[in-house]
Amino acid sequence: xxxxxxxxxxxxxxxxxxxxxxxxxxxxxxxxxxxxxxxxxxxxxxxxxxxxxxxxxxxxxxxxxxxxxxxxxxxxxxxxxxxxxxxxxxxxxxxxxxxxxxxxxxxxxxxxxxxxxxxxxxxxxxxxxxxxxxxxxxxxxxxxxxxxxxxxxxxxxxxxxxxxxxxxxxxxxxxxxxxxxxxxxxxxxxxxxxxxxxxxxxxxxxxxxxxxxxxxxxxxxxxxxxxxxxxxxxxxxxxxxxxxxxxxxxxxxxxxxxxxxxxxxxxxxxxxxxxxxxxxxxxxxxxxxxxxxxxxxxxxxxxxxxxxxxxxxxxxxxxxxxxxxxxxxxxxxxxxxxxxxxxxxxxxxxxxxxxxxxxxxxxxxxxxxxxxxxxxxxxxxxxxxxxxxxxxxxxxxxxxxxxxxxxxxxxxxxxxxxxxxxxxxxxxxxxxxxxxxxxxxxxxxxxxxxxxxxxxxxxxxxxxxxxxxxxxxxxxxxxxxxxxxxxxxxxxxxxxxxxxxxxxxxxxxxxxxxxxxxxxxxxxxxxxxxxxxxxxxxxxxxxxxxxxxxxxxxxxxxxxxxxxxxxxxxxxxxxxxxxxxxxxxxxxxxxxxxxxxxxxxxxxxxxxxxxxxxxxxxxxxxxxxx
Amino acid sequence: xxxxxxxxxxxxxxxxxxxxxxxxxxxxxxxxxxxxxxxxxxxxxxxxxxxxxxxxxxxxxxxxxxxxxxxxxxxxxxxxxxxxxxxxxxxxxxxxxxxxxxxxxxxxxxxxxxxxxxxxxxxxxxxxxxxxxxxxxxxxxxxxxxxxxxxxxxxxxxxxxxxxxxxxxxxxxxxxxxxxxxxxxxxxxxx
Numbered sequence: 001x002x003x004x005x006x007x008x009x010x011x012x013x014x015x016x017x018x019x020x021x022x023x024x025x026x027x028x029x030x031x032x033x034x035x036x037x038x039x040x041x042x043x044x045x046x047x048x049x050x051x052x053x054x055x056x057x058x059x060x061x062x063x064x065x066x067x068x069x070x071x072x073x074x075x076x077x078x079x080x081x082x083x084x085x086x087x088x089x090x091x092x093x094x095x096x097x098x099x100x101x102x103x104x105x106x107x108x109x110x111x112x113x114x115x116x117x118x119x120x121x122x123x124x125x126x127x128x129x130x131x132x133x134x135x136x137x138x139x140x141x142x143x144x145x146x147x148x149x150x151x152x153x154x155x156x157x158x159x160x161x162x163x164x165x166x167x168x169x170x171x172x173x174x175x176x177x178x179x180x181x182x183x184x185x186x187x188x189x190x191x192x193x194x195x196x197x198x199x200x201x202x203x204x205x206x207x208x209x210x211x212x213x214x215x216x217x218x219x220x221x222x223x224x225x226x227x228x229x230x231x232x233x234x235x236x237x238x239x240x241x242x243x244x245x246x247x248x249x250x251x252x253x254x255x256x257x258x259x260x261x262x263x264x265x266x267x268x269x270x271x272x273x274x275x276x277x278x279x280x281x282x283x284x285x286x287x288x289x290x291x292x293x294x295x296x297x298x299x300x301x302x303x304x305x306x307x308x309x310x311x312x313x314x315x316x317x318x319x320x321x322x323x324x325x326x327x328x329x330x331x332x333x334x335x336x337x338x339x340x341x342x343x344x345x346x347x348x349x350x351x352x353x354x355x356x357x358x359x360x361x362x363x364x365x366x367x368x369x370x371x372x373x374x375x376x377x378x379x380x381x382x383x384x385x386x387x388x389x390x391x392x393x394x395x396x397x398x399x400x401x402x403x404x405x406x407x408x409x410x411x412x413x414x415x416x417x418x419x420x421x422x423x424x425x426x427x428x429x430x431x432x433x434x435x436x437x438x439x440x441x442x443x444x445x446x447x448x449x450x451x452x453x454x455x456x457x458x459x460x461x462x463x464x465x466x467x468x469x470x471x472x473x474x475x476x477x478x479x480x481x482x483x484x485x486x487x488x489x490x491x492x493x494x495x496x497x498x499x500x501x502x503x504x505x506x507x508x509x510x511x512x513x514x515x516x517x518x519x520x521x522x523x524x525x526x527x528x529x530x531x532x533x534x535x536x537x538x539x540x541x542x543x544x545x546x547x548x549x550x551x552x553x554x555x556x557x558x559x560x561x562x563x564x565x566x567x568x569x570x571x572x573x574x575x576x577x578x579x580x581x582x583x584x585x586x587x588x589x590x591x592x593x594x595x596x597x598x599x600x601x602x603x604x605x606x607x608x609x610x611x612x613x614x615x616x617x618x619x620x621x622x623x624x625x626x
Numbered sequence: 627x628x629x630x631x632x633x634x635x636x637x638x639x640x641x642x643x644x645x646x647x648x649x650x651x652x653x654x655x656x657x658x659x660x661x662x663x664x665x666x667x668x669x670x671x672x673x674x675x676x677x678x679x680x681x682x683x684x685x686x687x688x689x690x691x692x693x694x695x696x697x698x699x700x701x702x703x704x705x706x707x708x709x710x711x712x713x714x715x716x717x718x719x720x721x722x723x724x725x726x727x728x729x730x731x732x733x734x735x736x737x738x739x740x741x742x743x744x745x746x747x748x749x750x751x752x753x754x755x756x757x758x759x760x761x762x763x764x765x766x767x768x769x770x771x772x773x774x775x776x777x778x779x780x781x782x783x784x785x786x787x788x789x790x791x792x793x794x795x796x797x798x799x800x801x802x803x804x805x806x807x808x809x810x811x812x813x814x815x816x817x
Contacts, residue, residue: 119697176704202704230704257708311708335708384699386709417699444699501698526697 051077061086080104087111088546090128090152091571094599095136106145107171108137112152114549114593115499116524118176121551121591123577125606128152130177131161138165146171146197153177159184163191170222171197181206182231190215196249199227210235210258216243225252229278229309234258237266244270251303254278257311261294262286268297277301279309282317282336291320299323308332308357315342325349329376332357334383340366347373354378354410359385360396360417367400371407380404381415384444398425405432413438420451421478426460436468440475446502446527449479456480462487465495475499485509489516497522507534514538524549531555531588539566547595551575555592558585563594564612571597572612579608721796727755727773727804738796744788751775755804762788774805 055078058064068078084107087093099105112128114121130152137144144166154177162169169192182205188198189212213235216223223243228235235256244250250271259267259280268274286294298304304324313336328350333343334357343358343366350356353374360382362370370377382401387394398421405411405428412435421443430436449456457478465471465488474495476484480503488495489512496519503509511534513523523545531554542548542563557574564572575591601611721738734754741747748759760771767786768774775787779798787795787802 116697118702119700120703121697176702202702204704334705337709383705384701417701442699446695446698499700501700 048073048077052081055081083107085109089595089597090130090133091599091602092546092595092597095133096140097598099136099140103141105137105141106143107148108133108144108146109148109150110152111150114524114547115151115522116526116549116551117151121526121549123575123606123608126575126609127602127604127606129604130154130158134158134161134165138162142166143168145169146173148173148175149177150175151177153179154184155179156181156184156187160187163187166192168194170194173197173199173201174203175201176203178204182208182210182212182233185228186212186215189213190217193217193220194222195220196222196224197226198223199225199252199254200230201227203230205231207232209233213243214239218242218246221246222249223247224249225276226250227252227254227278229254229256231256232258237263241266241270247271248273250274252276252306255280255309257281257309260284261317262290265290265294265297268294268301272300273303274301275303276306276330277304277308278332279307279311281311282309283312283314286317291317295320295323302327304328306330306332306355310336312336313338315339318342318346321346322349326351328353330355334359334381337361337385344369350374352376357381357383359383360394361385361387362400363395364397364400364403365395367396368403368407371403374408376410377404377408378410379413380408380411382417383415384417398422401425402428402432405429410435412436415440415442415475417442417444419444420448421457421460422450422452423455423457423460423463424450424452426457427463430460430463430467434467435470436464437470438473439464439468439471440473440499441477442475443478445478447479448477456484458484458487462491465491469494471495473497476503477501479503481505482508482512485512486516489513492517494519496520498524500525500528502527504528504530506530507532510534511537514541520544521546523547525551525553527552529554532559535559536562536566539563539570542570542594543567543596545596547593549591549593551591555589556585557583557587557589560589560592560612561585565614568614569596569598571595571601573605574610574612575608576610577608721799723777723799723801725751725754725802725804727757728806730755736802738799743792744795747787748775751802751804757804759804772806775802776805777802 051074055064055067058067061082061084064078064082068075079101080103082102083104085098085102085105086109087098088111090110090112098108110130110133112130113126116122117126128151130149134147137147138161142165145168147162147169148171152174154174159172159180162172169188172188172192172195177200180203185198185200185205188195210231210233213228216239220243226243235258240259244253244267251274253267253271253274253276255264255267255278257280261280261282261284264279268277298320301324304327307321307324307328307330310333313333315338318338325346326349329352331347331350331353333346337359338346339361340363343362347353347356347362347366348369351373353370354376356370356374356377356379358366358381362382367382370380382396385394396418398418401414401416401418402425411433414436415438418441421441426441443457450460457476458481461476461480461484465474471492472494474488474492474497476488476499482505485504485508488498492498495517498513498517498520500523507530509528510525510530513520514534515538520541525548528550531550535555536559560572560574564570571594573593573595574589575593576589578590580587601613605611722735723738725734725736736750736754738747741750744762752758757773758771759773759775760768762768776784777787777795777799778784778801780800784803790798
C-alpha cells in the first residue's frame with residue numbers, strides 16, 4: 001500500500017506544499033493554480049471511483065495533503081475520502097471550514113496551546129478552547145467517532161455536547177488538557193454506548209469524586225482503553241471490578257494513585273488480557289500472602305507489554321515485577337523514586353525494552369546496565385528527581401548518555417536532563433548514534449559551558465546535527481554562541497522542531513535558523529538576545545512554519561507591527577501580562593506567538609493578548625470576545 | 627535609518643535589564659549575580675558553605691542560591707506536582723526537615739511540628755547528635771559550645787536558629803545544619 005502512495009508522489013512533478021496551501025486553495029472559491037493542471041499526468045476524466053479506491057491506501061496526512069494539491073479533482077476526491085483529520089494549531093483554520101471540507105471525517109485531532117505552555121510560560125486564559133470545534137462538528141459531522149485534543153481547554157459543556165451529539169462516539173483522548181470536571185467524564189461514560197477509549201493523560205481535572213466510574217452502564221462492554229491516572233480521588237473498587245469483568249476487550253488500563261496496592265491483585269485477575277498497565281500506588285504494606293497473590297496475578301498477564309504508574313515504588317516490591325520484565329517493551333519509572341541498585345535489579349531483566357522513562361536516580365551506573373541489557377531500546381527519557389536540590393548524591397552525568405548511545409544501537413529518541421555536559425560527550429554520542437530522530441538535551445544550569453574545557457557547547461551540537469541526518473526534533477541548552485546555530489542551519493535539514501533557551505549572541509542566531517532549516521515547522525525560543533532584524537528578514541519563512549514562540553527576547557513592538565503588515569497570513573500575537581502604558585515602536589514585548597493561519601485574527605483573545613492588526617494605521621487591535 | 631534608532635534604544639534597555647549570565651558575557655550579568663549572592667542586610671552574614679567547593683565538577687555558576695526562573699528546568703507542572711506531593715505525603719502531616727551535623731556521617735529528619743518552642747527543639751537535637759549547644763544570646767549567638775545550630779530558610783539564606791520567633795522559624799525553615807568549629811564562631815558572632 002505504501003508503494004502505491006509512493007508511486008503517486010513520485011509521479012507528481014509538483015513540489016510538496018504544506019497543508020495550509022490546500023486550505024488557501026479551497027478558500028479562494030475553489031480556483032486552482034492553472035499551471036498544475038497542465039503538468040498533471042492524470043486528467044479529470046480519470047474515474048472518481050478509481051481515484052477514491054487508490055486514495056484509500058494513502059494513510060499519511062502529509063501524503064494526502066500533497067495529493068490534494070495536484071488538481072481540483074484530486075482535491076475533491078481526497079477530501080471526500082479523508083477519515084482522520086489532524087489540525088496542528090486550532091487557530092490556523094476555522095472549525096467550520098474543516099467540518100465542511102471533510103464529510104467523511106471520523107477522527108479529529110487538535111492541538112491548542114503552544115508547547116511552552118507546559119512550562120508555565122503561557123498565562124492562563126490564553127486560549128485553545130475546544131468548544132467552537134465541538135460545536136461545529138456536532139452540527140455538521142454527527143458521525144464523528146474520535147476526538148483527540150492536546151493542550152486545549154475543554155469544559156464539561158464540551159464533554160456533555162460530545163456525549164449528546166455523536167451517537168457512534170468511540171474514542172476520547174485528552175492530553176494536557178484542562179477546564180473540565182469529573183462530571184463531564186461521567187457524561188461521556190454514561191452516554192457513549194460504544195465507547196472504546198477514554199484516556200485522560202496528564203490533564204488538570206476538577207476532581208469532584210470518584211463517582212464518575214459508576215456511570216458506565218452495566219451493559220457497556222466495549223472498553224478497550226481506560227486511563228484515569230491524572231485524577232486524584234478514589235473510585236469505588238466494586239465499580240472498577242465490575243467494569244473490568246465485563247470488558248473483555250480492555251487492553252490498556254491506567255489507574256490513578258489512589259488505587260492502593262492491596263486491591264491491584266483483584267483488578268488484575270479480572271483483566272488478564274491487559275497489554276498496558278498503569279498501576280496505582282505501589283507502597284502500601286502487604287503481608288506475605290498478599291504479596292504472593294499479587295506476584296501471581298502479575299505473572300498471569302501474558303500479553304503485558306507496557307508498565308507505568310508505580311508511584312512510590314518500594315524496593316521490597318520489585319521482585320513482584322520480575323515476571324513481567326522479560327516481556328516489557330515499555331517501562332515508565334519516572335514516578336518511582338527507587339534508587340539505582342533497585343533500578344538495576346529491575347532493568348537487567350528487561351531485555352526487550354524499547355521505551356524507558358526514568359528519573360536521574362538511575363545514575364550513570366544504572367544507564368550502563370541499560371546499555372548492556374536493553375539492546376532493543378529506542379526511546380530514553382531521564383527526568384530530574386530534584387534530588388540534587390536536596391543534596392542527595394545523584395551521580396548522573398553525561399557519561400550515562402554516552403554509555404547508552406554506545407550500547408543501544410536502535411536508540412533514536414532521547415530526552416535527558418543533566419546538570420552539565422561536555423562537547424566530547426556530545427561528539428561521542430553523535431558518532432555512536434547517527435540514527436537519532438529526536439535529541440533533547442536539557443543542561444539544567446543556564447549558560448553552562450563544557451565543564452572540562454569551559455568552551456561553549458557549539459562543537460558538541462555541531463556533531464549532533466552533522467551526523468544525525470534524520471534529526472526531526474532538537475532541544476539545545478548550555479552555553480551556546482551564534483556558531484552553534486550556524487551549524488544547525490547548515491546541517492539540520494530535516495529538523496522540524498527546535499527548542500532553545502538562554503543561548504546565542506545576536507540576531508545572527510535566528511537568521512541562521514530561519515534561513516537554513518528547510519523543514520522547520522515549530523520554533524520556540526526563550527531568553528535569547530535577539531529579535532527584530534532576523535525576524536523581519538525571514539518573514540516569508542514564518543508562513544512555511546506552524547508557529548514561532550519567542551519570550552524574554554529582544555523583539556520590539558515595531559517589528560511585530562511590521563511583520564504583521566508584511567505577512568497577511570500570519571497572526572502575530574503579543575502576550576503581555578504587564579503592558580506598558582504607552583507602546584512606542586521600540587518597546588520590547590514580553591512574549592510573541594506567531595502562527596500561520598487562514599482564519600484571520602482570533603476572536604477569543606483574553607485581555608493580555610493583542611493580535612497585531614494588518615492595517616498600519618490601526619496598529620493594534622484587541623478583538624476580544626468573552 | 628529607523629532601525630539604528632531602535633538598536634540604540636535596545637542598548638539602553640539591555641543595560642537596565644536583569645538577566646542571568648556568566649560574568650563578563652553580558653553587562654548586567656556580573657552585577658546581577660552578585661546581587662543574588664549578597665543576601666539581605668537584616669540577616670547575619672553568610673558563612674562560606676563548603677559544599678560548593680567540595681562538590682566535584684560543578685561549575686562556578688552552580689553556587690547558591692539559584693534564582694528562580696519561571697519554567698526552568700522545563701519539566702511539566704504535572705510531573706513536578708506529582709513528585710512534590712509524593713514527598714509531602716510520605717512524610718505525613720508534619721513539617722519534616724533534614725538535619726545534618728558537621729562531622730557526623732548521617733542525616734536525620736525531624737518533624738518541627740512536634741515541638742512548641744526552641745528549647746524543646748534544642749534538647750531533641752542534642753539528644754540526637756550527642757552534643758551540647760551552649761546558651762543563646764540574642765545579639766551574640768550561641769556561647770559556651772563549639773556547635774552552632776543554623777538553618778536554611780525559604781529564601782536560601784542561612785540563619786541562626788533562634789533569631790526569629792518560633793512560628794516564623796517553623797514556617798520558613800527548609801533544613802537544619804549544626805555547624806562546628808571556626809565557621810560556627812564566624813556566624814555566631816557577627817552582627
